[in-house]
């Protein structure tokens with residue numbers, strides 16, 4: 569019996585392995601549940617009393633040696649695997665990381681937001697499905713008012729009081745309902761009009777509208793704000809305001825910037841005049857303030873609204889508005905940031 573254990577001891581001491589799998593097999597053979605050591609332990613009771621002490625010592629020695637062997641072989645093998653790992657070619661270039669791009673509408677929208685944020689405007693948003701009150705009636709466009717035809721509207725069949733908002737002025741009415749002046753807010757968002765789709769117009773597009781209401785706000789403040797905006801956005805410092813009509817502003821104006829006539833494109837987009845219309849604006853009509861429970865004797869304000877697509881088409885020389893919605897990667901990839 570003792571001899572047998574001595575043999576095992578020798579086997580354990582001489583064991584070597586180059587593979588973790590062999591070490592595991594060795595562990596199971598000696599130290600596993602049905603392994604040699606457990607068998608030896610179970611025979612302990614049959615050993616004559618006078619041999620018990622030596623037998624005990626021997627199997628303990630065998631157990632310890634086997635355990636240490638397994639441990640040291642494992643460590644060695646794992647270390648050498650790590651060393652192999654460090655011999656990888658660390659100078660090999662990595663796989664390229666694909667960087668996405670922002671949509672040009674978002675790029676321009678964010679630029680506009682930043683410019684107005686700098687002079688204290690916050691950003692407000694509202695629902696795209698609107699009711700008649702917020703999109704029309706509250707804005708001094710009562711039912712059957714002919715100016716409703718200025719914006720062809722998509723109505724929801726289920727409920728004719730619901731429609732797809734035709735401008736984000738609807739957000740401004742919601743904002744005025746919820747806040748008393750001073751108000752300084754811009755409302756970016758998607759709008760819908762029942763228009764034929766062509767290179768120049770689409771039934772879905774985006775706007776940013778602005779609203780400023782406080783005591784003593786004048787038309788001069790509007791002009792100065794628009795001038796600041798066109799300088800920041802386009803680097804152009806000549807604007808003109810043409811009299812116009814919107815039901816919710818009085819007086820109203822169409823804002824043109826002097827784009828110049830330097831290139832052929834300038835000539836084409838300004839139709840040879842050098843001037844380019846970029847937005848509508850005006851002083852908030854007292855009727856709108858009244859509808860919103862804001863006292864027009866105490867407060868005045870201005871509002872303006874512009875289409876984002878039109879501005880993006882100008883800045884990036886995009887010839888067809890439909891390109892914004894086609895998600896053609898050849899188009900979108902051109903707006904990847906340069907890094």
Ligand code: PHE
Pocket residue numbers: 734735736737777814817848849850871872873874
């Ligand atoms: N809401 C107008 C439109 O959609 C734009 C506008 C806003 C005009 C504010 C004047 C004042 O065309």
